[in-house]
Amino acid sequence: MKILVIEDKPNAAEYLRQGLIERGYAVEVARDYTDGPNAAANADHEDLLVLDVKLPGTDSVRSAVRTSKRPPVFMLTTRATTNDKLSGVDLRAADYPATPFAFPELLDRVCALLQGGQPPDAGPNLRASSLEIDPVCRRAIREGHRIDLSAKEFALLTLLAQRPGQVLSRAQLASMVWDIHFESDTNVVEVTIRRLRAKLDDPFPDKLIHTVRGAGYVFEYRATS
Numbered sequence: 001m002k003i004l005v006i007e008d009k010p011n012a013a014e015y016l017r018q019g020l021i022e023r024g025y026a027v028e029v030a031r032d033y034t035d036g037p038n039a040a041a042n043a044d045h046e047d048l049l050v051l052d053v054k055l056p057g058t059d060s061v062r063s064a065v066r067t068s069k070r071p072p073v074f075m076l077t078t079r080a081t082t083n084d085k086l087s088g089v090d091l092r093a094a095d096y097p098a099t100p101f102a103f104p105e106l107l108d109r110v111c112a113l114l115q116g117g118q119p120p121d122a123g124p125n126l127r128a129s130s131l132e133i134d135p136v137c138r139r140a141i142r143e144g145h146r147i148d149l150s151a152k153e154f155a156l157l158t159l160l161a162q163r164p165g166q167v168l169s170r171a172q173l174a175s176m177v178w179d180i181h182f183e184s185d186t187n188v189v190e191v192t193i194r195r196l197r198a199k200l201d202d203p204f205p206d207k208l209i210h211t212v213r214g215a216g217y218v219f220e221y222r223a224t225s
Contacts, residue, residue: 001024001025001026001047001048001114001136002025002026002027002028002046002047002048003020003025003026003027003028003046003047003048003049003050003110004027004028004029004030004046004048004049004050005017005020005027005028005029005030005050006029006030006049006050006051006052007029007030007031007050007051007052007076008031008052009052010031012052013029013031016029016050017029019103019106019107020110021151022150022151023107023138023151023154024138024151024154024155025138028046047114048072048074048110048113048114049072049073049074050074050076050110051073051074051075051076052076072113074109074110074113107137108137111134111136111137111138111139114136114137115136115137126158126161126162128161128164128208128219128221129206129208129221130142130143130204130206131161131200131208133157133158133161135158138151138154139154140154140157140200142200142204143204145203147199147200148199149196149199150195152177152178152192153192153195153196153199155177156173156177156192156193156196157196157200159173159176159177160209160217160218160219161219163219164219164220165218165219165220166218167212167215167216167217167218168216168217168218169215169216170189170190170216170217172216173189173216173217174186174188174189177189177192193209193217196209197209206221206222206223207222208220208221208222210222
């Protein structure tokens with residue numbers, strides 16, 4: 001899922017970029033009114049546009065947004081005033097949260113917008129036993145509890161859950177999740193599996209991620225006896 005952020009304040013732009021990247025989104029940042037219009041005008045392949053309504057030179061950005069075949073607009077405001085809301089209507093903005101905001105709340109609102117414009121390759125939610133994986137919002141929920149996962153943990157879990165009952169070797173996982181050739185002195189797979197189990201399996205009696213000695217790992221529901 002691709003997100004374009006148009007924000008002139010470096011700290012705010014980096015905060016948004018890093019937070020969204022950590023949740024697995026691909027993020028491009030335009031930081032001023034010279035880059036903004038061009039980025040907005042060419043945002044046809046983005047899934048969401050995050051725009052600071054107080055951006056200097058914002059009229060040119062707005063013009064580019066209005067005339068492009070753009071994605072939904074997520075408009076950041078210092079306060080959701082009537083004028084801000086009217087600006088949002090003018091841009092056909094889908095949401096306009098007031099800053100400052102709690103980042104988990106922002107992610108939930110971003111997720112809601114992305115679900116509304118979900119691309120065909122995003123895939124349906126994955127369900128196994130008491131676990132549900134949402135590939136658009138990039139979140140996992142088990143027995144009603146949201147599990148906070150890093151981007152790599154989520155990618156690893158999704159890969160395993162998409163192939164229930166299939167044993168995947170460490171080399172396969174390293175290649176498909178990290179895009180690296182597996183080396184014997186690399187323990188990134190084991191470390192991430194351990195962290196994933198601590199969050200996904202340890203708090204619950206029934207386990208989903210299992211080690212197949214000498215072969216790799218498999219995702220399948222096994223009830224405790």
